[in-house]
Amino acid sequence: MAIPKTMKAAVLFGYGDLRVTQKPVPVLGEGEALLKVGSVAICGSDPAIIAKGWPGHPPLGEFIPGHEFTGTVVAVAPDVTEVKLGERVTVEPHKGCGRCVNCLRGLYTTCLNYGKPEKGHRHYGFSSNGAYAEYAACHVNTLHRLPEAISFEEGALLTTAGTVLYGYERVGGVRPGETVVVTGPGALGLISAQAAKTLGAGRVILTGTREDRLAVGRRMGADITLNARETNVRDAIMELTDGIGADLVVECTGQAGPAAEALDLVRKSGRISYNGIYHEPVTLQLNKIVQWNLLITGPKAEGMWNTERAIPLMVGGRLDLKPLITHRFRLDEINLAFETFTGRAGGAIKVIVNP
Numbered sequence: 001m002a003i004p005k006t007m008k009a010a011v012l013f014g015y016g017d018l019r020v021t022q023k024p025v026p027v028l029g030e031g032e033a034l035l036k037v038g039s040v041a042i043c044g045s046d047p048a049i050i051a052k053g054w055p056g057h058p059p060l061g062e063f064i065p066g067h068e069f070t071g072t073v074v075a076v077a078p079d080v081t082e083v084k085l086g087e088r089v090t091v092e093p094h095k096g097c098g099r100c101v102n103c104l105r106g107l108y109t110t111c112l113n114y115g116k117p118e119k120g121h122r123h124y125g126f127s128s129n130g131a132y133a134e135y136a137a138c139h140v141n142t143l144h145r146l147p148e149a150i151s152f153e154e155g156a157l158l159t160t161a162g163t164v165l166y167g168y169e170r171v172g173g174v175r176p177g178e179t180v181v182v183t184g185p186g187a188l189g190l191i192s193a194q195a196a197k198t199l200g201a202g203r204v205i206l207t208g209t210r211e212d213r214l215a216v217g218r219r220m221g222a223d224i225t226l227n228a229r230e231t232n233v234r235d236a237i238m239e240l241t242d243g244i245g246a247d248l249v250v251e252c253t254g255q256a257g258p259a260a261e262a263l264d265l266v267r268k269s270g271r272i273s274y275n276g277i278y279h280e281p282v283t284l285q286l287n288k289i290v291q292w293n294l295l296i297t298g299p300k301a302e303g304m305w306n307t308e309r310a311i312p313l314m315v316g317g318r319l320d321l322k323p324l325i326t327h328r329f330r331l332d333e334i335n336l337a338f339e340t341f342t343g344r345a346g347g348a349i350k351v352i353v354n355p
């Protein structure tokens with residue numbers, strides 16, 4: 001395949017100013033493959049990146065955001081033997097430096113050389129260029145082969161699925177038959193609800209305030225949904241659990257209120273996974289964590305190869321994320337795509353950009 005010299009890309013020219021322009025196709029470094037981008041999913045973190053940037057992002061006028069993506073390998077650096085031309089892949093946005101003590105332990109999403117490209121670290125779409133473009137250069141250790149059964153669009157959601165699975169790994173998994181409460185029916189929460197069932201939960205209770213999202217949750221496997229506008233969630237969960245509380249609470253709202261309330265939904269010796277992105281400090285009853293013997297964890301993104309392990313689950317239909325894909329746009333329409341996403345126009349959940 002002939003690779004052109006330039007490509008279309010959505011570049012951040014100033015905060016809040018994302019524009020499609022022509023950029024040089026990335027030049028490959030050691031260990032990198034060039035992808036012809038298939039699909040990119042807009043992430044909940046993208047609007048904030050566009051509005052305010054990200055610590056250490058590439059210079060304005062150069063920075064290409066976009067980090068949940070799939071593509072086809074169209075070129076490789078001379079040292080690359082791990083992937084072949086024509087292979088379809090999904091990408092992990094975190095590429096650890098491979099030399100710090102966290103990377104050596106597999107904890108590459110908490111690489112100690114974060115944001116230091118000279119040390120080999122990359123975070124595509126954050127501290128390095130991403131994929132709202134026709135082409136993207138990615139290190140082979142961020143690539144996962146995409147089976148034919150997974151479309152580029154659904155494959156773009158594997159990053160989020162990997163984050164969900166990493167959250168469960170960090171909190172000790174789901175034990176068969178447990179009652180799992182998931183708060184917040186955004187993409188992360190909806191995938192968390194489905195994954196809990198796949199991992200063997202006895203009962204999944206999904207809470208939220210938007211009925212249309214809760215309905216998607218029921219389609220994706222939630223056994224019970226509670227609308228916090230109509231129901232006292234805490235009372236309802238206590239009633240459903242004989243006054244004991246849930247075995248595991250997965251907090252996905254990112255809001256201070258529900259984050260604090262998670263401690264009121266869990267049983268003694270229960271577990272809480274905080275999966276949201278919390279933009280403000282949250283007051284928690286720390287003494288309850290001690291006295292109730294609680295385990296509290298949080299996953300930093302799609303760590304520990306969970307993206308790879310989400311793939312067979314998706315192939316087998318045990319993770320079916322197609323109901324989350326509500327809108328599709330071309331790269332030229334990227335600002336309309338973002339308006340649709342942030343305004344939740346037409347019930348938008350996951351909005352896909354196809355270069």
Ligand SMILES: [Zn+2]
Pocket residue numbers: 043044045067068159
């Ligand atoms: Zn994301």
Ligand SMILES: [Zn+2]
Pocket residue numbers: 096097098099100101102103104108110111112113
């Ligand atoms: Zn590292």
